[in-house]
Amino acid sequence: MEIQVRRQQRLVNLHDQENANVLKGKSNAILPIKRQGLSARGALGDLNTNAQAQRDIAIGKVAVVTAEYEKKATLNRATIKSNYSHVRSKIDTGLAAAKPIIQPSSRPPMRREESTAGLAAKAIARTKAVLKETQQNKTNDENILKPRKQDSKKPSKLSAVKEDAKPVLKEPTESLGKLKLAEPVKQDSRLEKQHPQLPPDVEDIDAGDNNSPLLMTCYIKDIYHYLTEMELKYAIEPDHLRKQSVITGKMRATLIDWLVEVQRQFSLVLETFHLTVGIIDRYLQAVPNVQRNQLQLVGVTAMFLASKYEEIYAPEVGDFVYVTDNAYSKADVFRCERDIMSKLGFCLARPIPLSFLRRFVKAAHGTSKNHHLAKYFVDLSLVEYSMAHYRPSELAAAALCLSLYLLSRKTLEAVWTPTMIYYSEYTLEHLDPIIRKIAKIVVNVKDSRYKSVYNRYLDPKLAKVSALPELKEEAIQELAKIPSTTYL
Template structure:
């Protein structure tokens, strides 16, 4: 049973719902009553800001379809549709610095025959290089004092892994190392002194050269065996991956194979023409829903990948399940909720999505729709989206940021067009980039873009004409979120770029 809720009337005239707060302390009740007169702030967890997203001071809750929602009330006001807003209180997360590891000496037990008190005890972390005397366990025979004096005089200490390997000093080596670090640092010895000798003796017996143990040598061996990045670049094409071969953030060794794999997987996520079997839905209702999802992405400052994945999940679900108009907004909210869990570092909570739906659904309905959505799509969220293709093509073509932002605006505006759901995401990304290049009068379709996209100019012509027609139409007041978003200075005001005629495109 849901907890009791009470409506509170504040000074601003906004009616909202909150849980009843029981307070027995008169002083706390006075403080609570005093705070009711102010704005009631909704606290959500701090979010990482989306790429180049303008700052949002308010979060808007509204129904996606206006009077088509199952809220039972018409949310459109006579004063131009004023939106109910609540101020976000962002929680700042302070980074915690892990304490340095303190060395722990082995506790002596009364039954163990250890070294006499006068023997020196090593008070440092034991590494693989310095650990020469095996540790004495209770089940083993204790080492005799005379035999210990003949050795190096170092008592075995408890091995302890550093909690934070970034805090180690020059004298301390982390035991938590990767495989490549082990190959590079571990001395190879064949002498029996490695078990009982000193550190100097083990280093003298090292027979492995620096060149064979270097990380570059290991990387070259992996590249040769796995055949990484082996693709022939035609003459006249800029080899972008070769230029950034040593940049770990570009993953040039795998990038070509990754996007070739994405191209092959596109056929598994094709969406059909489902609007004929959706008896309760129309294309206009889908456009309103996508516009509302864009507003969610902007309000919660989510990644753009989350938005594209959420829209893709909506289309895949509607292609397989017939829904009513009252459930359409629930499908959109659940899709954004699932996409946030997949792409976001700190996804919003379920209460945030329930709030932005303006109380149209409860927690149980949201969770059940989330489960049903994941089952329908077969638990496969690794969907190739057009936004990832666009970023890859723009990098390989070395386009400027204003041109890329214009291509992002064209691509995001196409999400509201029902005619684009059957087009491959890689083709949509290539067409959006070409249209942006022509609108900015930068260049035509270059051999480099043709090679990395895999599409010739003839392959993208029809899609370019469709996208140009979409952004050329007069914008309707109900779906202005994308246009207003990209009219901001942070996005170089690309939405105000003059459109180009069809005969001037090619």
């Protein structure tokens, strides 16, 4: 029993010592498990209580300072408010004078000082002056819009203006909804003289194309009128190789027949080939005494120029050097290119037969077969030297007339209608010698040494028109029997 009492007393003393170490802040002290009413957490709780008391004292000081600041701010706000009330009264007085439409407020009116009455009177006077000036400006604007009566005694300063000139604005526009967006436009009298009304027996082939912007119905007649002027300006003379001492018609035909193969090899469009022939003839007509060894260089350079003019992806100059079996260099082609362009005046505006042919096929309501056959006739004519002096529109009209005649089995008079005469501007009497020359070339093409065009039109994409049975029948044989030797 005594031993237990001593052990219990020893434990109590140990707990008291550990609690004292904790209060002193020793880090190696061991916290006791329990004691009656006092523990380590209880000691920390006392410490927290002291910290809370200090925090309350600090908050009290802040509250006192805040109360003093609020008191000063209230006094300042009251002073500012009194000053603002004075200014506000002046503003209200000016608004009441300037805008009498505003309804008065239900609140009692604010007190004004004695000096406010003078400011209000000045504001009212200023407002009346502004309203009067606005009305005067409005009256002046209305007078400007009205036409003025000129005094007969005093000469007018604007002598250049006609008396019957109308004002730009007759009356002020009230709303945009009353404006007319689609008013009929009066046609210019000059256009009526250039494009007279069609004869009663002529069809308007452009009447159904008004809604197509690509066909350019408003300008199509002017375009073909311009092309007609250009083919007369850059015409090829009959027997234009007479100035050449070396180059002959057969040499020219050999060159163009070879260029047909080059066109097929490079897959160039037909416009490029037609333009190439035109460049060659214009150059040979302008430059005399071209040597034999330079003729092929002129041909490939002309096709090089035409490719850059017509093609989307033109062949490179090295490709044209390659097809000549490296007989010329790139420098030679560039040198010849500069020479050709300078001799032609840097103008490649001479039209080609294909441009007219498309227009004439449309006027004749021709089929694709008619179109391909007419192109075949035109290409055969370009190789022949005796056909070089004909205008592109003449070749196109004669080739289409022959194509319509062979495929329709009608007479030439029935094929070449007044509509075709109007749009081509050629009568059947004018085209008859050209048609007979083309018929003779077609009949003799199998016996000719220049068969590149014939072979090209054996392509199924071109309807194999060069092998049509109509080209062997009696109708074309009769036309080829009576050749025309005269130049037109």
